[in-house]
Amino acid sequence: GAPHVVVVGGGYGGATTAKYLRMWSAGGIEVTLIERAARFISCPMSNLVLAGLRNIDELTADYERLRTRWGVRIVLDEVSHVDVSRRELRLARNGAIGFDRVVLAPGVDFLAEEVTGLAGNFERIPHAWKAGPQTELLRRQIEAMPEGGVFALHVPKSPYRCPPGPYERACLVAQYLRARKPRAKLLLLDANSEIQSKKALFAASFAGPYKDIIEYRPDSTLLSVDARTLSAELEFDRIRADVLNIVPPMRAGRLADALGIPLTNGRWIDVDWRTMEVRGLPGIHAIGDAVLAAPGMPKSGHIANQQAKLAAAAIMELLAGRTPNPVPTLLNTCYSFVDDRNAIHVATVHRYDATQGTVLPVAGAGGLSSAASEEEGRYAEAWARNIRADMLA
Numbered sequence: 001g002a003p004h005v006v007v008v009g010g011g012y013g014g015a016t017t018a019k020y021l022r023m024w025s026a027g028g029i030e031v032t033l034i035e036r037a038a039r040f041i042s043c044p045m046s047n048l049v050l051a052g053l054r055n056i057d058e059l060t061a062d063y064e065r066l067r068t069r070w071g072v073r074i075v076l077d078e079v080s081h082v083d084v085s086r087r088e089l090r091l092a093r094n095g096a097i098g099f100d101r102v103v104l105a106p107g108v109d110f111l112a113e114e115v116t117g118l119a120g121n122f123e124r125i126p127h128a129w130k131a132g133p134q135t136e137l138l139r140r141q142i143e144a145m146p147e148g149g150v151f152a153l154h155v156p157k158s159p160y161r162c163p164p165g166p167y168e169r170a171c172l173v174a175q176y177l178r179a180r181k182p183r184a185k186l187l188l189l190d191a192n193s194e195i196q197s198k199k200a201l202f203a204a205s206f207a208g209p210y211k212d213i214i215e216y217r218p219d220s221t222l223l224s225v226d227a228r229t230l231s232a233e234l235e236f237d238r239i240r241a242d243v244l245n246i247v248p249p250m251r252a253g254r255l256a257d258a259l260g261i262p263l264t265n266g267r268w269i270d271v272d273w274r275t276m277e278v279r280g281l282p283g284i285h286a287i288g289d290a291v292l293a294a295p296g297m298p299k300s301g302h303i304a305n306q307q308a309k310l311a312a313a314a315i316m317e318l319l320a321g322r323t324p325n326p327v328p329t330l331l332n333t334c335y336s337f338v339d340d341r342n343a344i345h346v347a348t349v350h351r352y353d354a355t356q357g358t359v360l361p362v363a364g365a366g367g368l369s370s371a372a373s374e375e376e377g378r379y380a381e382a383w384a385r386n387i388r389a390d391m392l393a
């Protein structure tokens with residue numbers, strides 16, 4: 001019969017793979033998508049929810065079109081184990097399911113235990129780094145802030161999901177505070193020694209419109225938090241906040257542990273960039289934030305979408321007994337809002353380099369905004385609409 005590919009995780013990476021395998025094979029490949037959540041909620045644009053500019057419902061979608069238009073079989077369940085040699089997945093509720101090839105796209109999980117006092121306290125100290133109830137909780141906390149209050153946001157050491165995300169969040173929350181919470185402050189505590197993306201552009205916002213609100217403190221290594229007093233102990237500092245938003249250190253989604261191979265730095269899945277197959281495990285592919293990023297490559301929804309297409313194209317070739325494209329090329333565009341209307345972007349191109357055996361940024365390709373603009377704000381909205389249609393419609 002037709003080959004069967006199972007995709008685990010219906011986020012930016014997995015949903016795109018499932019759709020493109022069905023579309024490109026014109027139905028010749030059977031595709032099952034296994035996702036534990038009944039609905040997709042987008043992290044991109046979720047910082048706008050924190051500023052009261054969007055509603056979480058606008059970021060929410062279901063998987064119906066993948067089923068009805070593209071013929072993807074949708075299974076709402078959690079994968080608990082991957083049996084590599086028997087080519088079988090075990091599900092929490094629905095038994096086992098076999099595959100010819102599998103694509104794992106589980107995203108990230110958090111390492112709360114790396115910050116003393118954080119584990120078990122995400123209700124008091126929300127991360128809002130997976131969109132959903134956490135986003136709404138953090139929004140309510142921001143709304144309840146007193147005048148003259150302090151919002152503290154901690155950025156973990158790179159690599160983490162969405163390098164510009166924390167700085168975009170700082171700008172959008174600062175704009176809300178300026179309008180609604182007189183004399184409030186935003187402490188941006190960064191474990192890294194500098195802004196991790198679009199540095200000069202974000203720095204211009206921090207020093208310009210948000211000069212009196214945002215205080216940026218690099219090299220802020222976080223040691224512990226106290227959920228009762230909402231205080232944080234840093235290597236050289238101690239702060240107290242009215243809202244404490246810690247973006248926790250992160251790793252590949254825990255499903256990666258089921259592969260029975262060591263993760264790079266104990267955190268990320270290493271892949272062969274020509275096929276997105278896990279190194280040492282032919283037939284087992286991995287994409288998205290869970291993957292050890294190539295040099296200069298961000299963990300973004302756009303890159304997850306590109307890796308999804310790379311994996312789908314390679315699977316088509318491998319199933320047909322052909323050699324996949326030996327020089328895959330990916331691109332990334334990340335928009336960030338600096339206020340309710342104006343946005344900035346960075347774009348990069350990444351191509352396979354056979355001598356180094358990895359994907360490298362292409363010199364001279366890509367680009368960066370010269371300044372924030374309303375025009376780019378409109379592009380950012382269009383980007384979000386288009387990529388969602390590309391994956392789910």
Ligand code: FAD
Pocket residue numbers: 008009010011012013014034035036037042043044045046047077078079080105106107108128129130131161162165253255287288289290299300301302303304333334335336
């Ligand atoms: P996800 O989209 O997280 O999908 C993983 C899915 O796998 C989830 O649905 C999860 O439920 C499911 N899953 C996990 N384990 C299992 C299991 N065992 N069984 C079944 N299902 C499972 N990126 C951009 O490109 N542009 C942006 O503007 C942007 N803004 C962002 C803003 C914020 C605040 C944040 C937090 C992120 C932003 N990102 C942005 C990054 C983007 O959200 C991620 O890079 C992207 O979601 C990664 O896709 P993924 O498929 O790897 O993971």
